[in-house]
Amino acid sequence: MVGLLELLLIALIILLIFGTARLSRAAATTKAAVKVGKKRLWVANPVTGEKExxxxxxxxxxxLGRRSDAEVRQKWGLYNNSALQQYVQEIGFRMARASQRPELPWRFSIVDDSEVNAFAAPGGYxxxxxxxxxxLCNEAxxxxxxxxxxGHVNARHIAKRYTREHGAQAGLWLVRVFWPAARALSGWADKGLDMLFLSYGREAELEADRLAIGYIAKCGWDPLGLSDVLITLGRLQDASGENVVPWFSTHPLSPDRVTALENIVTHLKxxxxxxxxxxxxRYIKGLSFGDGASSRIGFYLVQDGDTWQAIAKHAGQAQIDAATLAILNGHPVSKQPRAGDEIKMVVIASSDVP
Known part of the structure; x- marks a missing residue:
């Protein structure tokens, strides 16, 4: 059933196509336009199967995906490590092929940016x-x-945000037609990269989490990998006291997300x-760390009596502080490393990496 809002938007599309001077003639084709609109503008959600x-x-x-990809590459560039790029691509492809939209031209890329972030563009980018x-501590x-x-791409969360945004702009366009003073309020231009960094709502995040658990488990990885990421990044945010995790700006960490994830995992067959x-x-050894050109990810074998403070100061040459080092390895700051464990370190690129 076509709702009032949808009818208004279809009428607006007709108005934009035919112009106000020909609105009366266009109105005669409204029934046909509604049929076309229902076919093109009412689509089945790949996840739920429901028409929306x-x-x-x-x-x-x-x-939009192709345009966004070009803008991402121009603004940040991709990380210059073909082996690591291919590795990430293969991990992503493996799950995309097992998802609800395997036919999309999926691309998975590492952005050359020190910020802690991940995002999706329309069309599988x-x-x-x-x-x-x-x-991150492992492949899972x-x-x-x-x-x-x-999950965000498959559930068409970006498409829903786009529709809400442009539906609101359509209303403002109508206002401007009949109230010229309002013409400065908004425009129809696409927002480009800004569209990728609008915050998802709580329900969208939980749905993407639920879908992710299914993809991860189906492909053979420990599905608790996602909750481990949220825990680690939550510690990073708490330790800094600032917004150092841009991923949380667009993917809000609600208090119940980790618990909800763990509950889903417990019910897996x-x-x-x-x-x-x-x-x-093996793949992240030598990965650039931070904004400087010389800091890289290396590894260190923990010795008897080592603490995060001692390792950061001596073995790590004070490249990062003890708290960040602990979090980098997936540990709470209060838990000291165990002798014999090989941990991630931040080292100077010119030094030998164990």
């Missing part, structure tokens, strides 16, 4: 920053981040336990 109104058609989704990669956590973004820790560590 959208202003982002499949063609528009792909076009997924990005993760090298800053976030540095804070990487899969968790990518799967969450895949089968729960894989593979984390892919060693493979992940």
């Amino acid at each position: 109104f959208t202003l982002m058609t499949a063609e528009k989704e792909l076009a 997924i990005y993760i920053t090298r800053g976030l990669l540095a804070h 956590e990487l899969a968790g981040v990518l799967a969450h973004e895949i 089968t729960r894989p336990t593979d984390t892919g820790r060693e493979t992940y560590r």
Whole structure:
């Protein structure tokens, strides 16, 4: 059933196409336009199967994705490590092929940015920053981040935001037609990259989390990888006292998200336990860390009596503080490292990395 809002938007589209001078003639074709509109603007959600109104058609989704990808590459650039890029691409492809929209031209890319972030563009373009990669401890956590973004694309959360935004702009356009003084309020221009950094709502986040758990488990990784990421980044945020995790600006960390994830995992019929820790560590060795050109990810074998403070000061040459070092390794600040463990370190690029 076409609702009042949808009818108004279809009428507005007719108005934009035919112009106000020909509105009366266009009105005669309203029934036909409604039929066309229902076909193009009412689409089945790939996740729920339910019909929903959208202003982002499949063609528009792909076009916006290509444009956003070009803008991302121009603004930040991609991280210059072909082996690591291919690794992330393969992890993402594996889950995308097992998802509700395997036909999309999926792309998974590492952005050359030190900020801790990940985001999705329409049409299956997924990005993760090298800053976030540095804070992940294994392949299951990487899969968790990518799967969450895949969930947003598959559930058409970006398309829903786009439709709400442009529906509101349509209303303002009508106001401007009849009230010229309001013409400065808004425009129809697409927001480009800004569209990728609008905050998702709580329900969208929980749905993307739920979908991610399914993708991760289906592909054989420990599905708790995603909740481990949220815990680590929550510690990073708390330790700094500032907004150092841009991912939380667009993907709010509500108090119940980790609990909800853990509850979903407990109800899985089968729960894989593979984390892919060693493979992940092999690929991120030498990863650039922070804004400087010389700091890289390396590894250190913990000795008897070592503390985070001592390791950060001596072995790490004071590249990062003790609290950040603990969090970088997935530990609470209060838990000291265990002798014999190989931990991530931040080292100077010219030094030998164990």
